[in-house]
Amino acid sequence: MIRHAADGLPIVEREKFPLSAVNQYLYCPRRAALIHIEGIFSDNEHTVLGSVVHGQTDIPGYETVRGVTLLRALPIWSERLGLSGKCDVVERHPDGSLVPVEFKKGKRRRFDNDDAQLCAQALCLEEMFGLIVPKGAIFHASSKRRRVVEFTENLRSFTEQAIEAVHRLIEEETVPQAVHKPQCSGCSLFESCMPEITSVPPILARANRHVFDIAP
Ligand code: SF4
Numbered sequence: 764m765i766r767h768a769a770d771g772l773p774i775v776e777r778e779k780f781p782l783s784a785v786n787q788y789l790y791c792p793r794r795a796a797l798i799h800i801e802g803i804f805s806d807n808e809h810t811v812l813g814s815v816v817h818g819q820t821d822i823p824g825y826e827t828v829r830g831v832t833l834l835r836a837l838p839i840w841s842e843r844l845g846l847s848g849k850c851d852v853v854e855r856h857p858d859g860s861l862v863p864v865e866f867k868k869g870k871r872r873r874f875d876n877d878d879a880q881l882c883a884q885a886l887c888l889e890e891m892f893g894l895i896v897p898k899g900a901i902f903h904a905s906s907k908r909r910r911v912v913e914f915t916e917n918l919r920s921f922t923e924q925a926i927e928a929v930h931r932l933i934e935e936e937t938v939p940q941a942v943h944k945p946q947c948s949g950c951s952l953f954e955s956c957m958p959e960i961t962s963v964p965p966i967l968a969r970a971n972r973h974v975f976d977i978a979p
Pocket residue numbers: 790791792793794797941942943944946947948950951952953956957958
């Protein structure tokens with residue numbers, strides 16, 4: 764059976780990749796390729812702390828607090844975008860609106876990957892439930908602050924471009940050469956990747972950025 768989107772156009776089902784790959788790709792395309800093409804993964808203090816923060820939200824269930832139902836570890840997917848994963852928490856408000864909430868261990872990062880990951884969750888929820896999800900939130904565990912993220916047209920377009928880039932990366936099965944950059948110091952794959960040795964010279968790095976980076 765052919766499914767149709769809210770605009771009446773048929774949804775073409777695609778091979779799905781894990782939603783977390785969007786975040787990984789925006790952090791570094793090589794990191795996404797090492798994980799999803801080469802099957803390499805290792806933990807560092809950042810990934811372990813992240814798992815601890817997600818400990819509670821990884822257990823499926825729900826509760827209602829002041830009229831808002833909190834759905835934990837909700838499985839989500841998109842046939843149109845070809846991705847699947849889960850939301851840490853989805854709030855269902857009395858007016859029927861849905862708000863995805865992502866838990867992060869640290870403060871806001873310099874990169875846009877967390878916002879794009881949250882927006883990808885919203886795009887899945889919109890397709891699954893046939894409604895508009897205008898905003899979500901990121902809960903930063905270290906500061907215990909909740910940051911609202913509006914899903915603007917720019918963020919939606921940026922996120923969809925990133926999703927398409929991950930599809931191309933996985934389909935081509937090519938691991939990009941390393942580019943030694945600030946993100947490397949926090950990357951759990953540093954020892955497998957060895958960017959100090961394997962990175963491209965600066966002039967080629969610029970060309971690499973031109974190919975792999977997505978302007979918001
Ligand atoms: S060490 Fe640097 S280049 Fe290598 S995968 Fe991690 S972020 Fe990318």
